[in-house]
Amino acid sequence: MAPEPKPEKVTLKTVARTVGVSPATISNAYNRPEKLSAALRERILATARELGYAGPDPAARRLRRGRAGSIGLLFGEQLAYVFEDPGAIAFLRGLAEGTARLNASLQLIAALDADGAEGGEDLVANAIVDGLVVWSLPDRHPLLRAARERGIPLVTHGGPRLDGVPFVGIDDRAAARAAAEHVVGLGHRRVAIVAFPFGPRREARERDPARPGRPAYRVTRERLAGYRDVVGAKAPVAEVAVNDRAEGRRAALALLAGEGRRRRRPTALLAMSDELAFGVLDAARELGLDVPGDLSVVGFDGAPALSTVVQSLHEQGRLCAQRLIAATHGRSTPGDLAAWALRPGPSTGPPRP
Amino acid sequence: MAPEPKPEKVTLKTVARTVGVSPATISNAYNRPEKLSAALRERILATARELGYAGPDPAARRLRRGRAGSIGLLFGEQLAYVFEDPGAIAFLRGLAEGTARLNASLQLIAALDADGAEGGEDLVANAIVDGLVVWSLPDRHPLLRAARERGIPLVTHGGPRLDGVPFVGIDDRAAARAAAEHVVGLGHRRVAIVAFPFGPRREARERDPARPGRPAYRVTRERLAGYRDVVGAKAPVAEVAVNDRAEGRRAALALLAGEGRRRRRPTALLAMSDELAFGVLDAARELGLDVPGDLSVVGFDGAPALSTVVQSLHEQGRLCAQRLIAATHGRSTPGDLAAWALRPGPSTGPPRP
DNA sequence: CTGAAAGCGCTAACAT
DNA sequence: ATGTTAGCGCTTTCAG
Numbered sequence: 001m002a003p004e005p006k007p008e009k010v011t012l013k014t015v016a017r018t019v020g021v022s023p024a025t026i027s028n029a030y031n032r033p034e035k036l037s038a039a040l041r042e043r044i045l046a047t048a049r050e051l052g053y054a055g056p057d058p059a060a061r062r063l064r065r066g067r068a069g070s071i072g073l074l075f076g077e078q079l080a081y082v083f084e085d086p087g088a089i090a091f092l093r094g095l096a097e098g099t100a101r102l103n104a105s106l107q108l109i110a111a112l113d114a115d116g117a118e119g120g121e122d123l124v125a126n127a128i129v130d131g132l133v134v135w136s137l138p139d140r141h142p143l144l145r146a147a148r149e150r151g152i153p154l155v156t157h158g159g160p161r162l163d164g165v166p167f168v169g170i171d172d173r174a175a176a177r178a179a180a181e182h183v184v185g186l187g188h189r190r191v192a193i194v195a196f197p198f199g200p201r202r203e204a205r206e207r208d209p210a211r212p213g214r215p216a217y218r219v220t221r222e223r224l225a226g227y228r229d230v231v232g233a234k235a236p237v238a239e240v241a242v243n244d245r246a247e248g249r250r251a252a253l254a255l256l257a258g259e260g261r262r263r264r265r266p267t268a269l270l271a272m273s274d275e276l277a278f279g280v281l282d283a284a285r286e287l288g289l290d291v292p293g294d295l296s297v298v299g300f301d302g303a304p305a306l307s308t309v310v311q312s313l314h315e316q317g318r319l320c321a322q323r324l325i326a327a328t329h330g331r332s333t334p335g336d337l338a339a340w341a342l343r344p345g346p347s348t349g350p351p352r353p
Numbered sequence: 354m355a356p357e358p359k360p361e362k363v364t365l366k367t368v369a370r371t372v373g374v375s376p377a378t379i380s381n382a383y384n385r386p387e388k389l390s391a392a393l394r395e396r397i398l399a400t401a402r403e404l405g406y407a408g409p410d411p412a413a414r415r416l417r418r419g420r421a422g423s424i425g426l427l428f429g430e431q432l433a434y435v436f437e438d439p440g441a442i443a444f445l446r447g448l449a450e451g452t453a454r455l456n457a458s459l460q461l462i463a464a465l466d467a468d469g470a471e472g473g474e475d476l477v478a479n480a481i482v483d484g485l486v487v488w489s490l491p492d493r494h495p496l497l498r499a500a501r502e503r504g505i506p507l508v509t510h511g512g513p514r515l516d517g518v519p520f521v522g523i524d525d526r527a528a529a530r531a532a533a534e535h536v537v538g539l540g541h542r543r544v545a546i547v548a549f550p551f552g553p554r555r556e557a558r559e560r561d562p563a564r565p566g567r568p569a570y571r572v573t574r575e576r577l578a579g580y581r582d583v584v585g586a587k588a589p590v591a592e593v594a595v596n597d598r599a600e601g602r603r604a605a606l607a608l609l610a611g612e613g614r615r616r617r618r619p620t621a622l623l624a625m626s627d628e629l630a631f632g633v634l635d636a637a638r639e640l641g642l643d644v645p646g647d648l649s650v651v652g653f654d655g656a657p658a659l660s661t662v663v664q665s666l667h668e669q670g671r672l673c674a675q676r677l678i679a680a681t682h683g684r685s686t687p688g689d690l691a692a693w694a695l696r697p698g699p700s701t702g703p704p705r706p
Numbered sequence: 707c708t709g710a711a712a713g714c715g716c717t718a719a720c721a722t
Numbered sequence: 723a724t725g726t727t728a729g730c731g732c733t734t735t736c737a738g
Contacts, residue, residue: 054502055503060416070481078453079453080449082449093433093436096432097432103466103472107423107460107461110458114454119456123457125411128412128415128423128481149408
């Protein structure tokens with residue numbers, strides 16, 4: 001006599017009815033084994049299996065208990081991009097570690113869909129998470145509003161800095177200043193800048209130093225300001241469309257091979273990331289420029305084989321998870337900035353006389 | 354007269370009461386603007402803002418509606434590892450694209466916590482997702498049971514192949530066979546294998562060809578079988594602990610520099626991934642072996658500059674998302690295996706006479 | 707165009 | 723050791 005198939009959905013109640021106990025007991029069988037006899041528990045679990053009961057529904061449980069057991073990472077690009085940027089990957093690795101430490105899972109939420117169309121607001125509004133980490137969004141990005149409206153704990157990484165929202169990152173301006181001081185200290189007088197995108201509308205272009213505009217990304221803004229604190233406001237600036245090696249090369253080519261009107265070629269380039277710096281190196285090679293003989297290059301993030309600003313994005317990822325989780329529990333954490341250090345390397349030297 | 358602070362939680366009901374309409378109308382304001390007058394809607398939204406209402410609670414909504422708008426990726430390692438393996442990254446990138454296309458978000462669920470302790474079962478049981486993609490788990494891994502018990506759509510990638518569960522991957526055995534035939538066709542007779550871990554208990558070791566054991570990972574098993582179909586069952590096999598370059602080097606060193614009792618050095622090495630193959634190249638360099646003069650190397654996955662089996666993990670990631678999403682909607686998709694091709698490259702050549 | 711009522715599936719007090 | 727009860731916060735027929 002096979003049990004006749006029940007087409008309706010099997011819930012905890014179904015199991016309760018079948019076993020002949022109350023729903024609460026079934027719930028206890030799953031959540032508090034010590035609250036019932038081992039024998040009954042066995043019987044319940046067996047029946048559940050027979051019935052094809054999938055276990056307590058996570059959404060219902062979450063509604064009842066109030067915690068999702070998951071945090072989200074908000075990302076201003078297409079989701080896929082997160083897997084293309086080494087910096088983002090290092091950060092995610094750290095975030096993942098921190099998340100795992102809390103036995104939570106990590107949800108990835110992207111602002112742009114696969115076709116590059118905006119649309120993350122719904123995703124943000126519907127994400128079932130206990131808190132959100134924001135990965136470098138431009139000031140007043142719509143997603144930010146959506147995120148704040150959720151009324152759940154937030155942490156921003158890189159930017160923007162929001163009132164009452166823990167921030168993780170370094171003092172980018174000071175770090176950029178150190179990078180610039182390094183090359184100026186070596187004797188360089190013609191220094192140019194390879195900058196991150198200023199805003200979400202990505203476009204490779206040279207900025208008029210006289211009217212560079214205000215970058216909407218905090219990181220871009222601070223690093224730019226730091227460089228200029230040292231090299232002056234008339235230093236050439238090339239903005240890239242994307243933080244990758246190819247764009248670094250392109251920007252460097254523009255800066256180095258530049259149109260005739262530029263007085264003389266820069267002897268040093270300050271890049272806002274190591275990726276970009278590697279692109280600069282590619283360009284130098286193509287132009288037959290010796291590094292550091294003809295051109296000094298400073299990167300940012302800590303890649304080996306480069307003069308660069310060392311920071312640990314990995315560590316910062318962990319920190320984000322930690323602070324967010326603390327906030328989830330209603331605790332707050334010290335809001336110190338993360339550490340950085342300038343590390344001179346083989347890509348910088350004195351300019352040729 | 355400032356509105357007095359309400360310490361209790363603001364819900365849709367609170368807003369309804371404040372505005373003086375029914376909860377249904379508030380719900381409509383958020384979900385079906387066309388169902389009420391623009392004026393009323395405005396008033397509702399404004400009041401909600403004043404009250405600090407965060408919008409409809411996603412968990413409650415999900416409970417009511419039945420869809421989570423999110424899919425999960427199940428991962429048998431520590432979460433961080435996903436960001437270290439280029440193959441995994443390519444796959445994730447594809448998966449992310451596919452997910453975005455559905456306007457869903459992606460949840461990452463790891464079997465091992467940050468300390469390497471097992472514990473993903475709870476995460477699987479509690480994940481609020483519409484479906485799960487399994488990234489290469491060993492046969493009968495506990496997480497697999499947990500995943501199946503959820504009773505939501507599943508797709509496995511790489512393995513294992515489960516009854517009634519869509520599978521995405523290639524014919525690894527045939528592909529491995531092609532790789533082996535390539536070197537044998539070039540004249541190699543002493544061929545050794547650099548193999549993925551056989552099971553979740555990771556340990557670098559040489560396998561006794563006579564009693565190699567049965568790999569618990571389908572991919573390992575199939576590729577191994579494919580290689581052996583061609584080079585014979587007595588070919589030396591070195592198992593790595595982790596799929597990375599350093600381990601590839603280590604395994605190659607063991608195989609090439611091997612203890613005195615081995616008759617003669619292999620002239621060709623078959624590696625189960627490009628990462629491992631690059632490690633083999635490192636080892637060859639250290640031993641002063643010319644590639645392909647002294648040693649031929651075949652990788653797996655399609656890296657340039659290598660003789661390798663080309664496949665698109667990226668494409669397979671997209672496919673997983675697509676199939677899972679189809680399953681979520683109750684549709685099924687054709688279950689063809691993905692494409693692969695052997696691409697001879699500069700890392701293989703005829704053996705020196 | 708708006709309201710009333712009935713749950714979605716579960717858990718936590720509080721009984722017994 | 724088990725049962726009763728009362729929601730968690732929302733959406734959705736179905737009436738008006």
